[in-house]
Amino acid sequence: MKIIETPLKDCYIIEPTIFEDERGYFFEKFNEKKFEELTGMNGHFVQDNISKSSYGVLRGLHLQKGDSAQAKLVSCIEGNVLDVAVDVRENSATFGQWFSIELSRENKRQLYIPRGFAHGFAVLSKTAVFAYKCDNFYDKSSEGGILWNDKDLNVDWQLPVEDIILSDKDKVLETFALRNF
Template identity: 50%
Template sequence: MKVTPLKIPDVLLIEPRVFEDARGFFFESFREDIFRKETSLNVSFVQDNHSKSFQGVFRGFHYQLPPHAQGKLIRVIQGEVLDIAIDIRESSPSCGQYIAEILSSDNKKQLYIPEGFAHGFLTLSNTSEFLYKTTHFYHPQSEHCILWNDATLNFQWPKGLKIELSPKDLLGKSFESSPFFP
């Protein structure tokens, strides 16, 4: 596996070693010993989540505050998404900055997003299936949501897509009024 720190170095792009031939492909999507060795992270994943979305669906920007904060290991098994992680760590020099990466079933790339980031993804293909592991269980009382089109973040969304959100995500708060990660 190849691990590349991104513009915000705590967010890691992970490219598994893929074995392809005329029959198809094989790769280890997660192997704890190699993950720990290559990332130098000592994290344990406790929950797997799987979602299916249609083109234009945006899910996010979600996060949980301590003691229920979640790190995530993300991948797409069908389709293509624009995956976005926003640094919400108050003490971080990159607080308010974000990482945006295309993840797809074709490129097989994964992202590791540590605790202290708000996360969301937009489905670019007709449909997508999205899998992610988390380091803590879902805890609704600790969950927060930053508004998808917050002016402070000034994220440039792909043109030509009608973005659809859940009623819960439509109630997201502005970046500046959201509680930050201590």
């Protein structure tokens, strides 16, 4: 397992070591002990989630507030997604900055997103199955988020605007300037 720092503080790309032969492949998807040794971050997760979406679906930018904040370890099991993390920790040197990475079945990369970040992804392939591990349980009363097309953040989702499909909830999220995190 290789840990790659992103431009955002405490946000890491995890690249597995893949063992491949004529039978197929094997890799260790996550190792809590190795992760903690390499990053100094807690890698204990309590909830796994899976979503399936079609091309153009954009989910985000979501977060959990307060004591219900969640760190996430995300990956794409099938298809391709553009994954986006936004640092919303006001005391962070990278506050208000975002990072994106393409996650796919082929590259088998994962992104570790610490607590205090907003997160979202857009489906770039015909369909995608997206997995994320969370270090805290979901709490509906602690939901928050940032509008996907916020002008202050100016995230490049790598999709034509006319192809983007949003949930009703994601259409009315707050702007970054009006945040209530």
